[in-house]
Structures are given as structure tokens and as C-alpha cells.
Amino acid sequence: MPSEPDFGWPSQWRGIADTDEAVLLEDELYREMLFGHPLHRLAPAALARRDDRDGVLFLASDGRVAQVHLTWAAREPGWPTVVFHATLDDWAAAQIEE
Numbered sequence: 001m002p003s004e005p006d007f008g009w010p011s012q013w014r015g016i017a018d019t020d021e022a023v024l025l026e027d028e029l030y031r032e033m034l035f036g037h038p039l040h041r042l043a044p045a046a047l048a049r050r051d052d053r054d055g056v057l058f059l060a061s062d063g064r065v066a067q068v069h070l071t072w073a074a075r076e077p078g079w080p081t082v083v084f085h086a087t088l089d090d091w092a093a094a095q096i097e098e
Contacts, residue, residue, distance in 0.1 A: 007088065010095040013057070015048045022046040025056050028070055032080050039066055039082055047088075057091065060084075065091045 044058035
């Protein structure tokens with residue numbers, strides 16, 4: 001899923017416009033998730049990523065956005081970590097507060 005083209009991404013974040021990159025990140029998320037992970041049944045679509053870390057922002061099928069820390073490693077309980085936000089604007093506001 002292409003990112004929001006006109007969205008003002010916070011510093012160090014960039015929208016994902018390349019479908020191949022989005023599929024790569026979505027596939028990695030599914031590879032890392034164990035059954036029962038909070039995103040497991042929410043058809044997450046990659047929206048943006050943080051260039052200096054392993055953070056990826058996904059849009060869940062229920063409309064929330066989820067900031068995920070991918071491990072790029074084998075499955076482990078509790079990983080990948082996820083923080084949900086009600087909207088993209090709520091997520092962006094939380095980035096400013098960090």
C-alpha cells in the first residue's frame with residue numbers, strides 16, 4: 001500500500017511509495033509474528049519506515065496505525081513490539097513528544 005503522499009512525516013521517517021519495499025516489510029512482519037500477536041489478524045500494510053532504526057509504521061485493517069520494531073531475526077515471544085495509535089495524526093503527535 002503506498003504511503004500518504006502529502007503527509008508531513010516526522011524527522012527520520014519516510015513514507016513508503018515503493019510497492020516492493022512495502023511487500024518486503026509486510027513479509028518480514030508476518031515472518032516474525034507468532035500466533036496471537038496483536039497484529040496477527042489485522043492485515044497490516046506498510047506505510048512508513050524510520051531510516052535510522054528498525055521502526056516501521058503499518059496501517060491495520062481496523063483503521064489503527066501500528067508502530068512496529070522489526071527484529072530481522074527468528075521469532076521470539078513478545079516480538080516484534082507494537083504500539084497502536086488511533087490515527088496517523090495521533091501517531092505523528094506522539095513522535096513530536098518523544
